[in-house]
Amino acid sequence: MKSTKIYEGSHQWIMFGRDENKPNYIVDSNQYIVRTQKRCLLLDPGGFELFAPMMAAVLHHAPVEQITDLFASHQDPDVISSLSLWDQALTNAKLHAPEIWEGFLRHYGCESIEYVPIPDNGGTIKLDSLELQIIPAHYLHSSGNFHIYDPQAKILMSGDVGAALEAPGAPMFVDKFDAHTEKMRYFHQRWMPSNQAKRAWIERVRNLDIDILAPQHGRIFKGDDVKRFLDWFDALQVGIAV
Amino acid sequence: MNNQTKAQFIAVASITSELSAVMVIAKEISLAAANAKAIAFRAGDKAKGFQPITDFINELAKETIERVDTINKLAILLYQVTVTEFRKTLSFHRFELVVKMSGSAVYADSMLGPLEEAKNEMMDCRRQFKRDVALLLAQLEAVMHHARAARVIAANSRIEASQAGEYLQSLQTVAESVDNAAHTIHDNVQRCRMALSLFRNS
Ligand SMILES: [Fe+2]
Ligand SMILES: [Fe+2]
Numbered sequence: 001m002k003s004t005k006i007y008e009g010s011h012q013w014i015m016f017g018r019d020e021n022k023p024n025y026i027v028d029s030n031q032y033i034v035r036t037q038k039r040c041l042l043l044d045p046g047g048f049e050l051f052a053p054m055m056a057a058v059l060h061h062a063p064v065e066q067i068t069d070l071f072a073s074h075q076d077p078d079v080i081s082s083l084s085l086w087d088q089a090l091t092n093a094k095l096h097a098p099e100i101w102e103g104f105l106r107h108y109g110c111e112s113i114e115y116v117p118i119p120d121n122g123g124t125i126k127l128d129s130l131e132l133q134i135i136p137a138h139y140l141h142s143s144g145n146f147h148i149y150d151p152q153a154k155i156l157m158s159g160d161v162g163a164a165l166e167a168p169g170a171p172m173f174v175d176k177f178d179a180h181t182e183k184m185r186y187f188h189q190r191w192m193p194s195n196q197a198k199r200a201w202i203e204r205v206r207n208l209d210i211d212i213l214a215p216q217h218g219r220i221f222k223g224d225d226v227k228r229f230l231d232w233f234d235a236l237q238v239g240i241a242v
Numbered sequence: 243m244n245n246q247t248k249a250q251f252i253a254v255a256s257i258t259s260e261l262s263a264v265m266v267i268a269k270e271i272s273l274a275a276a277n278a279k280a281i282a283f284r285a286g287d288k289a290k291g292f293q294p295i296t297d298f299i300n301e302l303a304k305e306t307i308e309r310v311d312t313i314n315k316l317a318i319l320l321y322q323v324t325v326t327e328f329r330k331t332l333s334f335h336r337f338e339l340v341v342k343m344s345g346s347a348v349y350a351d352s353m354l355g356p357l358e359e360a361k362n363e364m365m366d367c368r369r370q371f372k373r374d375v376a377l378l379l380a381q382l383e384a385v386m387h388h389a390r391a392a393r394v395i396a397a398n399s400r401i402e403a404s405q406a407g408e409y410l411q412s413l414q415t416v417a418e419s420v421d422n423a424a425h426t427i428h429d430n431v432q433r434c435r436m437a438l439s440l441f442r443n444s
Contacts, residue, residue: 052336055353056343063352088333088363089340089356109329 001053003060004172006212006220007153011036011130015214016057018169023049027165029078030216032157034150035061036128041069042086043148043157044079044216051082055089065091069125070113072097073159073216074142075104084109096125096134098144118146135204137161139197154211161201162229163187164218174219177228183218185236192238202234247331250324250371253437257378258317260430264385265310267430271392271423272303278399278416285409291402292413298395299420306388306427313381320374327367334360375441382438386431392424 001021007013017030031054032043040062046054058067067090072080075098086093087110097105099117106115122134125148133149140161148157164170164183174180192198213221213229221229243251279296282289337357344350396417403413 052339052343055340056347056350059340059344059347059349059353061349063349064356065352084329085333085336088330088360089337089353091356 001057002172003057006032006214007150007155009153011127011153012061013150013153013155013214014061015172015220016054018172019050019053020168021053022168024168027078028168028217030214030218030220032214033058033061034127034130034132036130038066039068039127040066041071041125041127041132042067043071044073044159045070045086046080046082047078048081048085051085054082055085064089068093069127070095070097071125071146071148072101072105073137073147073157074098074145075101076142076160079159079216080105081108083113087111087113098142098146100144101142120144122146135208137201139192139194140201141191141193149208149210151209154209155214156205156208156210156212157214157216159216160191161188161233162213162215162218162221163191164215166218170219172220174221174225177225177232180219181232184232187217188233188236189238189240195238198233198236198238202230206230243328244331247324247328250327250441253441254317254321254324256437257434258314258321260434261310261314261317264427264430265307265314267423267427268303268306268310271420272300272307274416274419274423275300275303278413281409281412281416282406285406285413289402289406289409289413292399292406295395295399295402299392299399302388302392302395306385309381309385309388313378313385316374316378316381320371320378323367323371323374327364327371330360330364330367334364372441375438379435379438379442382431382435386428386435389424389428389431393421393428396421396424 001016001019004015005012006015012035014033014035015030017028022028026047026049029046031046034041070086070093072095090113094114094116095110096116096118099119102115102117118134120136122136124134125132130152133151135147135149137145137147137159145159147159164180165187166183210226211223213226275296282292282296337353337360340353341357344353399417400414403410403417406413
C-alpha cells in the first residue's frame with residue numbers, strides 16, 4: 001500500500017492506495033486519513049480485502065487506540081465492507097455514515113463501533129480542535145451520500161465524484177486534465193444517476209474554497225484542475241443507462 | 243474457510259435435517275399408538291395385554307418429540323456459535339496479517355492488544371462449541387435410549403397381538419410400524435451422533 005501526504009499543517013491528510021498486493025479482481029480505491037494530535041479519522045476505509053494492508057499502513061501514523069473515527073461516504077462494498085474487522089480491532093470508535101444506510105450497513109457487522117447517523121442535510125465531525133464539514137452529495141452516486149470538506153486544508157474528499165478507474169500503478173495526481181477526462185467520462189455517465197443532483201452539488205461545491213479534490217478512485221485534482229473538473233462535470237450528461 | 247469450520251457447518255446442518263425427519267417419525271409413532279388403542283378397545287378382552295402397551299408407546303413418542311424439540315433449540319445455538327467462531331477466526335487471521343505487514347511501523351505494537359483479544363474470543367467460541375456438542379450428544383443419547391425401548395415394546399406387542407384373534411392382523415401391523423419407526427429414529431440419531439462426535443475431542 002502506497003501512502004502520500006497531501007496536506008501537512010497543524011494536522012495531516014494522508015492518502016493510501018495503489019496497493020501492489022491487491023487482487024486484480026477488485027477495483028483499486030483511495031483511502032484517506034486525517035490525523036490530528038490525538039485522533040485519527042479514516043475516510044472510506046475500504047473493502048474487506050483491504051483491511052490488513054490498510055491497517056498496517058495506518059500504523060505508521062497512529063496507534064490503534066487513536067483511530068477514533070471512521071467515515072463512510074456511502075454504503076458500497078469498496079467503501080466499507082471491511083467494517084466488521086475495524087469493529088473488532090478498534091476499542092473506542094465511531095462510524096459516521098448516512099442515516100438512511102444504517103440498517104443496511106449494520107449487515108457488515110457493527111457491534112462495538114458506535115454508528116453516528118448523518119442526517120440528510122449533513123453536519124460536522126470534530127477531531128481534537130479540527131472541525132470538518134459533512135457535505136451532502138446525494139445521488140452522486142448513492143441515494144444517501146456525503147463528502148468531507150476541510151476548510152483549513154481546503155480539501156474536499158469527494159467519494160466517487162471525480163473517480164477514474166485506471167490501470168494499476170497510475171500516478172497519484174492528475175497531470176494532463178484533458179487526457180484524464182477520458183478515464184472519468186463513462187464512470188460518471190454510468191454511475192451517476194441524476195443531472196439535477198449533479199447541478200445542486202456543483203452549485204454547493206463552487207462556494208467552497210478548494211485546493212485539492214480527493215476522490216475515492218483514481219487521481220487527485222489540485223489547483224486549477226479542481227475548477228476544470230467542476231466545469232467538465234457541469235457539462236456532462238449523466239444517467240445514460242435509461 | 244478452513245476444513246474444520248466447513249466440517250462444523252456441515253455437521254450442524256446435517257443434524258438439523260436428521261432431526262426434522264426424527265420429528266416426523268415420532269409423530270407417526272404417536273399416531274400409531276392412538277390407532278392401536280382404538281383397535282385394542284374394540285378387541286376388548288382379547289387384547290387386554292395390548293392396552294397398557296399402547297399407552298406406553300404414546301408416552302414414549304411424546305417424550306421423544308419433546309426431547310427433539312430441545313435438541314433442535316440446542317442445534318440452533320450450535321449453529322450460531324459456529325457462525326461466530328467462523329467470524330472470530332477470520333478476524334484473528336486478518337489481524338495476524340496486519341502484524342506481519344506492519345513490521346517497521348512506529349505503532350505496530352498497538353495491534354498486539356486487538357490480536358490477543360481476537361485470539362481469546364476465537365478460543366472462547368471453540369470451547370463453547372465443545373460444551374454445546376457435549377450437551378447435544380447427551381440429549382441424542384437419551385433419544386436413542388427411547389428408540390431402543392420402543393423396539394422392545396414393539397416385540398412384546400407382537401406377542402400380545404398373537405392372542406387377539408381376529409384383531410391379530412391389525413395389531414401386528416401397529417407393532418410393526420412402531421418397530422420400523424423406532425429403527426429409523428435410532429439410525430438417524432446415530433448419524434447425528436457420529437457427525438458430532440468428531441468434534442467432542444477435536
Ligand atoms: Fe460507490
Ligand atoms: Fe467507489
